[in-house]
Amino acid sequence: MQLKTQGLACGRGDAVLAADLSLKVAAGSALLLRGPNGAGKSTLLLTLAGLLHPISGNVVFEGADPEAGPFIHHCGHKNAVRPRLSVIQTLKFWADINGHGDVTPATALDRVGLGRTARLDAGYLSAGQQRRLVLARLLVSPRPVWLLDEPSAALDAAGRDLLAALLADHLRSGGLAVVATHDDIALPGAATLTLGARA
Numbered sequence: 372m373q374l375k376t377q378g379l380a381c382g383r384g385d386a387v388l389a390a391d392l393s394l395k396v397a398a399g400s401a402l403l404l405r406g407p408n409g410a411g412k413s414t415l416l417l418t419l420a421g422l423l424h425p426i427s428g429n430v431v432f433e434g435a436d437p438e439a440g441p442f443i444h445h446c447g448h449k450n451a452v453r454p455r456l457s458v459i460q461t462l463k464f465w466a467d468i469n470g471h472g473d474v475t476p477a478t479a480l481d482r483v484g485l486g487r488t489a490r491l492d493a494g495y496l497s498a499g500q501q502r503r504l505v506l507a508r509l510l511v512s513p514r515p516v517w518l519l520d521e522p523s524a525a526l527d528a529a530g531r532d533l534l535a536a537l538l539a540d541h542l543r544s545g546g547l548a549v550v551a552t553h554d555d556i557a558l559p560g561a562a563t564l565t566l567g568a569r570a
């Protein structure tokens with residue numbers, strides 16, 4: 372699968388935040404979105420995800436089979452965690468909605484370092500632990516396109532290493548990723564798009 376945009380402009384209302392974007396992100400590769408607060412990184416991710424209409428131009432996922440079901444994970448700033456659902460129930464809930472793959476919720480929790488919190492109410496997780504739970508959500512429901520907005524927010528150094536490892540695995544298995552971040556995420560070979568500041 373390949374993500375391509377042609378003459379893409381995106382923004383909010385009449386405000387154009389990015390224009391004339393002709394992007395190509397092939398299977399196995401990643402694009403990092405950078406730029407100051409308010410530059411439009413989240414807006415671009417939402418547009419790529421089909422959650423906001425482009426102002427002009429288009430977004431195409433070449434090779435996507437619409438019959439095969441959803442192929443995009445969009446993870447925004449919010450963790451979408453229900454406080455009174457346990458950690459493992461949260462992950463099962465997401466897998467039931469997004470689809471089950473080879474990785475079980477229990478295995479995914481172990482992978483992101485949350486194995487011992489499985490029965491805890493998700494609302495009691497720390498900010499970084501909740502972000503790790505979002506990463507586990509990516510693992511239980513395999514999808515080739517990851518659109519991640521500040522995935523390393525609140526993660527500690529080990530968490531950032533974990534994120535880099537998960538992204539590397541995803542790309543190695545033929546996935547693609549677009550990641551908005553203010554952090555240094557170790558992703559060798561990733562291209563970078565820097566969006567500009569607005570007054």
Ligand SMILES: Nc1ncnc2c1ncn2[C@@H]1O[C@H](COP(=O)(O)OP(=O)(O)OP(=O)(O)O)[C@@H](O)[C@H]1O
Nearest residue numbers: 383384388406407408409410411412413414415551
């Ligand atoms: N629903 C909305 N209606 C109007 N303007 C909005 C809306 N959502 C965001 N904006 C504006 O769009 C601009 C871009 O916001 P966006 O969240 O895309 O920036 P960002 O680059 O992701 O910022 P950050 O680094 O702070 O996460 C901001 O000026 C913001 O105020």
